[in-house]
Amino acid sequence: MAAELSEIQQQAQAMQHETKPRRMGRPYKPITMPTDPNELAYKLGSIGCPLYEVAETFGLTHETFVKRNEIFDAYKKGLDDVRRYLRQLQLKTAEKNPVMQIWLGKQMLNQKDRQELSGPDNGAIKLDSRFEIVLHAVKSNDTKQIKD
8 A cells, every 4th residue: 555655656746747837827818919919019109109008909907018028129119219200300300490409409418598607717796885785675675775
């Protein structure tokens, strides 16, 4: 009887080694579409669809969609292509439109509309004594001092 039990245990161990271990979590959900999923993901990305809309199209959550590397990469390539095209159009428009040149300078080159005043040798600006009187009067709300 002990020999039979050890034989059954050996068979069970052999079967465990032959079968693949099961994956943890939910089973893999196959995507069934009438067209190539990668091509559809690229097209949706190239028209600027947000991630959640593309994931809904495939019947997935956005977390699951991001984990599907091949399809997600096609989507990112589509987004990159539309951004590149839009940037080309903006630069072409900027050749004739100075407002667009300023806006692109602020966006792409971190330029700012900031004016800084300084005195001689980039030092402080010295105020005239009359200006200090006016400034003090405005702060204290005393208009009699301004008239004098």
